[in-house]
Amino acid sequence: xxxxxxxxxxxxxxxxxxxxxxxxxxxxxxxxxxxxxxxxxxxxxxxxxxxxxxxxxxxxxxxxxxxxxxxxxxxxxxxxxxxxxxxxxxxxxxxxxxxxxxxxxxxxxxxxxxxxxxxxxxxxxxxxxxxxxxxxxxxxxxxxxxxxxxxxxxxxxxxxxxxxxxxxxxxxxxxxxxxxxxxxxxxxxxxxxxxxxxxxxxxxxxxxxxxxxxxxxxxxxxxxxxxxxxxxxxxxxxxxxxxxxxxxxxxxxxxxxxxxxxxxxxxxxxxxxxxxxxxxxxxxxxxxxxxxxxxxxxxxxxxxxxxxxxxxxxxxxxxxxxxxxxxxxxxxxxxxxxxxxxxxxxxxxxxxx
Amino acid sequence: xxxxxxxxxxxxxxxxxxxxxxxxxxxxxxxxxxxxxxxxxxxxxxxxxxxxxxxxxxxxxxxxxxxxxxxxxxxxxxxxxxxxxxxxxxxxxxxxxxxxxxxxxxxxxxxxxxxxxxxxxxxxxxxxxxxxxxxxxxxxxxxxxxxxxxxxxxxxxxxxxxxxxxxxxxxxxxxxxxxxxxxxxxxxxxxxxxxxxxxxxxxxxxxxxxxxxxxxxxxxxxxxxxxxxxxxxxxxxxxxxxxxxxxxxxxxxxxxxxxxxxxxxxxxxxxxxxxxxxxxxxxxxxxxxxxxxxxxxxxxxxxxxxxxxxxxxxxxxxxxxxxxxxxxxxxxxxxxx
Numbered sequence: 001x002x003x004x005x006x007x008x009x010x011x012x013x014x015x016x017x018x019x020x021x022x023x024x025x026x027x028x029x030x031x032x033x034x035x036x037x038x039x040x041x042x043x044x045x046x047x048x049x050x051x052x053x054x055x056x057x058x059x060x061x062x063x064x065x066x067x068x069x070x071x072x073x074x075x076x077x078x079x080x081x082x083x084x085x086x087x088x089x090x091x092x093x094x095x096x097x098x099x100x101x102x103x104x105x106x107x108x109x110x111x112x113x114x115x116x117x118x119x120x121x122x123x124x125x126x127x128x129x130x131x132x133x134x135x136x137x138x139x140x141x142x143x144x145x146x147x148x149x150x151x152x153x154x155x156x157x158x159x160x161x162x163x164x165x166x167x168x169x170x171x172x173x174x175x176x177x178x179x180x181x182x183x184x185x186x187x188x189x190x191x192x193x194x195x196x197x198x199x200x201x202x203x204x205x206x207x208x209x210x211x212x213x214x215x216x217x218x219x220x221x222x223x224x225x226x227x228x229x230x231x232x233x234x235x236x237x238x239x240x241x242x243x244x245x246x247x248x249x250x251x252x253x254x255x256x257x258x259x260x261x262x263x264x265x266x267x268x269x270x271x272x273x274x275x276x277x278x279x280x281x282x283x284x285x286x287x288x289x290x291x292x293x294x295x296x297x298x299x300x301x302x303x304x305x306x307x308x309x310x311x312x313x314x315x316x317x318x319x320x321x322x323x324x325x326x327x328x329x330x331x332x333x334x335x336x337x338x339x340x341x342x343x344x345x346x347x348x349x350x351x352x353x
Numbered sequence: 354x355x356x357x358x359x360x361x362x363x364x365x366x367x368x369x370x371x372x373x374x375x376x377x378x379x380x381x382x383x384x385x386x387x388x389x390x391x392x393x394x395x396x397x398x399x400x401x402x403x404x405x406x407x408x409x410x411x412x413x414x415x416x417x418x419x420x421x422x423x424x425x426x427x428x429x430x431x432x433x434x435x436x437x438x439x440x441x442x443x444x445x446x447x448x449x450x451x452x453x454x455x456x457x458x459x460x461x462x463x464x465x466x467x468x469x470x471x472x473x474x475x476x477x478x479x480x481x482x483x484x485x486x487x488x489x490x491x492x493x494x495x496x497x498x499x500x501x502x503x504x505x506x507x508x509x510x511x512x513x514x515x516x517x518x519x520x521x522x523x524x525x526x527x528x529x530x531x532x533x534x535x536x537x538x539x540x541x542x543x544x545x546x547x548x549x550x551x552x553x554x555x556x557x558x559x560x561x562x563x564x565x566x567x568x569x570x571x572x573x574x575x576x577x578x579x580x581x582x583x584x585x586x587x588x589x590x591x592x593x594x595x596x597x598x599x600x601x602x603x604x605x606x607x608x609x610x611x612x613x614x615x616x617x618x619x620x621x622x623x624x625x626x627x628x629x630x631x632x633x634x635x636x637x638x639x640x641x642x643x644x645x646x647x648x649x650x651x652x653x654x655x656x657x658x659x660x661x662x663x664x665x666x667x668x669x670x671x672x673x674x675x676x677x678x679x680x681x682x683x684x685x686x687x688x689x690x
Contacts (some may be wrong), residue, residue, distance in 0.1 A: 020359045022533025024566045028573060042571040059366045059528035069564055072571025115528040120439045128370075128522055129378045130403045133490050135439035136461055140448045143431030144461075151429070151474050197432035197469060241409035245428075245450055245459040246401065 004097055005222040005229035006325075006350070008037035009318030011212040014179040014306025017114040018209035023053075023063050027110050027211045028070040034213035035106065038227050042072030046215065047102035049079045050093045052086030052109040053310045056121050067110060078102070085109060085275075086212065087313030087336030087346050094235060097218055104217035109311030112209045118309065126340065127242050139204055141340045142278040143196040145249040150198055154250055155283050157198070161186040163279040164202045164304060171301025179206050179306035205277040205307035212311040214318050230324035230350045234262030237346035239339070249341050255288035258347040259333075264289055267351075270329035271296045273316035275337045277303055284342065285335060295333075299323065313337065313346065320350050327352075360540055360649055361531040368524040374517060377406045380418060382517040385492040388482050392421045392456050399457035403490075422454030424479035424499050429459075432469040438527075441491060447472050451496060463495045471498070488517035535565035538577070540649040546641060550615050552576045558616040562651075580614035581675050582639035584657060585665045587611050587618045591628050606631055610657060614675025621651070625658035634670060636662035636678075 010033035018026055035041065043049045049071060053064045060066075064081050073079065078101075082088045086109025093105035113121075119137035126132050149155045165186055171178035184202075195201045222229045238254035238261075240247050247253075259265070272295050276282035282304075286297060300319045303312045313336025320332035330352040338344040374382055377393065381403050384391045393404030394417040402421055407414055430449035436442055441463055449472075450459040464478055477499035486492035532540065535551060539562045542549040550561030551574035558567065559578050567574055589608035606628060609618040623631060625640070637657040647653045662678060 019361060019531035020534055022531075022536060022565065024564055025533055025535070028566055028571070031571070056526070059364070059526060059530065066564065069566045069568040070571055072567075072569065074569035115530055116526060117437065117439075120437055121526060123439070124524055124526075128372060129374065129382075129520070130490050131461060132524075133520075133522055134441055134462065135437070136448055137437060137440075140431050140433060141461075144429040144448060144450055147431060147474065148429045194432070195434075197434070199431070243401070243405060243409055243458065244461060245452075246405075246409050249429075 002098055002218050004094055004216055004232045005219055005353070006214060006216050006232060006317070006321040007222050007225065007227045007229045008034045008215045009213070009322050010034040010037070011177050011308075011315055011318060012210040013177045014206075014208035014210050014308055016179065016207065016209070018112060019114060023058075023060075023067045023110060023112065024069045026112060026209065027067050027108060027213075030211045030213040031070055031106065031108055034108070034215050038215055038225050040215070043077050043079070043106055044072055044075075046104040046106045046217075047078065048093055048096050048105040049077055050081065050089040050096075050105060050107050052082045052084050052089040052314065053111065054083055056116070056124065057118065057309055058112040058115045071106075085310050085313035085336050085338055087317060087348075088237070088338075090214065090216070090314055090317060091235060091237065091346065093216060094232065097216070103221045104215065106213065106215055107314060108211065108213035109308070109314045110211035111309040111311050113207050113309050114209050118207050122340070138340055139196045139199065141244065142204070142281070143199045145341045146203070146278065146280040147198050149250050149280055149284075152250060155280055157190060158186060159283060160203055160279040161189040163276075163282045164189055167298060167301045167304040170299050171305035175300040175305060177210070177306065178301050179208050181301060181305055199278065202304075203279040205303045208306045208308050210306070210308045210311065212308060212315045212318060214314060214321075228325050229353055230321040231353055232348060233351045234264075234349040235346070236261035237344065239344040242339075242343070244341060247341070247343075250284070252284050252288040252342045252345060255285055255335065255342065255345040255347060258345055259289045262347050262349050264333050264347060264349055266349075267331050269295045269331060269333050271299055271320060271323060271332040272335070273298055273300060273302065273319045273332070274335045275303055275313050275316050277307055277337070279304065281342055289333060289335065289347070291333075317348050317350070320348075324350055324352050358537060358541065359531055359534070360537045361529060364528055364530055366526045366528060370522045370524065371519055372522045373519050375406065377404050377415070379517050380404070382488040382490075382492075382520060384420075385490070386486045386488040386514070386517060388486060388492075390421050390423055390453060390480070391418045392453075393418055400455060401458045402453050402456040402460050419455065421456045424477060425451050425453035425456065427464065427472070427474055427476045427478060428452050429474060430464065430472050432472060434469070442495065445469075446495070449478070449496065451478060462493055465495045465497055489520055533565065535563045535574070539563055542579075543651060543653055544647055544649050546644065546647060546653065547579055548582055548612055549577050549579050552578050559614060560617050561612060561615045561619055578614060579675065580612040581677060582612065582641075582654070583660065583662075583677055584610035584612045584637050584639075585670050585673060586631070586633055586635040586637060587670050588633060589623065589631055591631075604628055608637075608657070610637065611671045611673075613673040613677050616671045618671075621654060622656040623658065624656040631659075632664070634664040634667060636660050636665065
């Protein structure tokens with residue numbers, strides 16, 4: 001099987017409201033940066049382009065089609081889109097390359113969540129007969145998951161606050177694009193009122209606007225371009241039932257399965273970027289991936305520092321890749337999620353060349 | 354209008370779906386209408402409430418319905434101190450996972466108690482039926498503490514009515530839509546009665562309305578170019594069928610128009626014309642509303658009407674300068690207006 005390299009990655013700042021920019025204006029700068037880093041001009045210079053986004057977020061039908069205006073798609077290019085996080089667009093691009101239909105690909109994701117009420121919008125991804133009509137929002141579902149863990153003594157509120165403290169600290173040290181960063185104490189966090197009890201506001205990822213882009217290719221192409229890269233050693237995704245009551249919400253079986261399938265345990269994991277939109281979920285994921293004390297979790301601050309809905313999964317992979325490319329580590333794991341309470345999970349293992 | 358002004362407005366998106374329910378969901382909703390609750394046995398005998406159509410572990414089609422109790426135990430919960438507009442209650446309430454008596458898999462619904470301190474994992478709750486059940490998940494208005502006084506409603510009261518086969522499932526979502534930089538600039542000029550596009554620095558094509566990029570080259574467009582309100586017809590269609598919610602009465606003409614000075618078409622209406630005589634290459638001009646009515650919208654132009662100028666040959670469409678079609682032999686001196 002052909003090895004595939006990540007040769008570049010670019011992300012915009014995570015901002016609460018990018019109202020001044022439409023989809024194209026949001027996407028174009030990151031695409032320029034990702035392509036420019038390997039000396040490419042536009043999507044004509046790669047064999048395949050795939051994006052991830054969700055039109056419900058900004059309430060603009062076919063917004064993802066307007067996004068194509070950022071690519072330079074004349075004459076027509078090979079292009080595809082997933083109504084999912086762009087981590088799954090990467091998955092599609094990898095399949096395309098492995099099937100021999102492309103040697104290189106541009107992958108991008110964007111999310112403009114500010115125009116709508118994101119937790120309410122996300123309630124409409126639930127089953128349309130039993131849960132959708134109740135408008136059970138994403139924060140409330142995560143709050144019930146957190147309480148299950150608290151009631152069973154699997155975590156404490158102190159543990160949850162410590163996740164937030166580390167996120168803000170790492171974001172300040174390592175992530176120029178972060179929306180929330182700084183030095184906070186667990187005491188000050190625990191002194192805050194509960195929001196959707198047992199969750200406090202800081203247990204929840206912020207609502208962010210922004211975009212992210214990545215260029216991948218086979219190793220031959222990476223050598224021809226003469227650029228440094230990180231190798232995608234394994235990638236796998238698994239999904240659990242939509243019936244929340246039928247799942248064990250205190251663990252992530254689909255993450256465990258994906259991690260086993262893509263070989264997370266086949267070597268030391270130096271860094272891990274986890275898509276945990278709620279503090280307690282970072283603890284679930286750390287366990288599901290079998291990470292030890294020696295792994296640095298979310299050096300970027302993770303999505304508690306800024307959550308580009310439909311792009312943050314690709315960002316997790318990009319964050320690990322750029323640290324490997326920079327020589328900061330040799331092997332890392334990235335995780336992306338989708339759906340309520342970590343329903344659908346994708347795990348990627350990245351290694352230095 | 355300043356460069357930094359960004360236009361925005363509230364709007365509501367509505368999907369007025371009606372869903373067919375099928376035999377499993379329909380059976381559950383029918384039972385709700387009759388103030389009963391049914392679950393279904395999974396492959397391993399576990400009882401799912403609400404019933405699932407297929408077993409989540411084996412994918413086996415499920416069909417063994419079981420009536421379950423109308424009270425049960427809270428497995429987990431959260432407290433919504435500030436309900437959202439979309440939520441079923443407008444004062445503080447709990448969402449809970451509730452395992453009904455006779456069920457193995459908990460369901461998600463709301464619980465109403467006075468305050469958060471009244472909620473407890475493991476507490477017993479019972480169904481509070483809606484006043485007029487109709488075959489919908491909200492026939493369960495909420496759950497309340499088991500011992501609480503509440504009108505429970507008679508079970509099985511309507512057992513002879515027909516099966517529920519469909520349900521209304523409208524979705525309304527509110528947004529605060531912002532136009533983005535390029536569109537805001539364009540609409541700001543339209544408000545002044547001007548059509549201003551943007552030129553691609555790479556291929557020189559002028560886009561109107563501009564979206565901030567050249568779709569062909571994938572580069573940002575910034576240079577603003579005022580174009581004429583005289584256009585050439587690139588293509589058109591005559592609409593004979595009424596469109597719901599469209600105030601324009603058919604037959605009418607929708608056309609792709611390329612203004613002089615631009616290279617890419619936009620869509621607008623044609624009027625004051627004989628529909629059967631409209632043809633590609635024809636010259637038309639904007640008929641504007643009175644200036645006092647101008648706003649940030651393309652319908653400042655009511656429609657376009659034919660003008661007395663020679664047709665533009667097909668190969669010249671999209672290549673007319675802003676100054677218009679030069680008279681034979683006359684030098685092009687500059688832009689009009």
